[in-house]
Amino acid sequence: MVEDTDAGPTPDADAEIVAGRKPPSARVPLDRDTIVAEALTFLDEVGPGGLTMRRLGARLNVEAMSLYRYVPGKEDLLDAIVEHLIRGLYADPEVLAEPRDGWQDFLQRLAHGVRRMALRHVKAFPLVASRPPEAPWLRPPLRSVDWVESFLSGLLAEGFTDEAAVAAYRGFTSFLLGHLLLEVATHGADVGPLDVVEDTTPDPSLEDFPTVARLSGELSEDHAVEEFEIALEQLLERITALKVEHQG
CATH class of the missing domain: 1.10.10.60 (Homeodomain-like)
Structure with a gap:
């Protein structure tokens, strides 16, 4: 068996007891x-x-x-870490458990709360996507029954139909997960197959792709904040259209 030298010396409980x-x-x-x-x-x-x-x-x-x-065991520990992260959203003073100033304010606050959680725990955030959910209809990153209840009941209270609220949940979670996994990848998170460009020096393999080589610096610029805000606004516009469509 390979010794885990990085862990340091293993505490010897038996020796401690023998020594009194x-x-x-x-x-x-x-x-x-x-x-x-x-x-x-x-x-x-x-x-x-x-x-x-x-x-x-x-x-x-x-x-x-x-x-x-x-x-x-470790698998249970990883699941517990995910639960801890999701529960932590309730401790964010900017995040609301129910709408107070309209559903758009409610979703904007929630989206930014999830983003803050992802940026605070860059290496842990991919677990929110990779750990098996408790039910197939729980979608990361809002993958707890408590938050699904808060999300759906909040939108229903704002005049959404059942169908529009469920569609909003699907769209909202897909947006958050896709955007934030890409963002934490740029900060060094291991998200599996995603490749992150860190070196702006044109790769020699790009010699046959002059436009990509010329724009490699611009391609690697970090515009995560602006992209998040624009995409979130567009998502809220789509949810507004869904709300009106299902009311008709």
């Missing part, structure tokens, strides 16, 4: 929320591939086995 001292796990007040929060911090630093139960235990100064009382 409390084992490491007894000195650290563990609970599921503490473990998940520390795992998210660690994941923000190293990405999902670098997160192991042993390394997480070392960061908490406990044996990895101590974590299994609260988190059955």
Whole structure:
């Protein structure tokens, strides 16, 4: 077995007990929320591939086995991180759980809250898309029943029909996921097959593509903020049209 040298020395609970001292796990007040929060911090630093139960235990100064009382394994831990991220939207003071100044303000606040979450946790955000949802109709990044309820009931209260509210949910989540996965990729997130251009120097392979080579600098410029705002405005216009169409 390959030794995980990056994790540091493994705490030896047995030796601590023999020496008359409390084992490491007894000195650290563990609970599921503490473990998940520390795992998210660690994941923000190293990405999902670098997160192991042993390394997480070392960061908490406990044996990895101590974590299994609260988190059955890494897969459960990754799911818990996603739940933690989505629940965190409720703690964002700019995000509303229901419309107060109209549905457009409600969706704009929610969209920007999700974007802030993605930019705050660049390496963790792709998990929101990759982890299996609890139900096939839960669409990332709004993949919790609580947020689906808030979203749909909020739009229904603003005069949307059932059909228009569901269509808005589909369009809104597709917009957010597609845009934000591309954006976090530019900040170094591992999003699988997406390739991110970081070097503005024309690649020698572009010699047969003079226009692309000439515009490579412009192509690599970061206009994420402007593109997000424009696309969000266009999305809200489409949702407005959906609302009117289904009311007719």
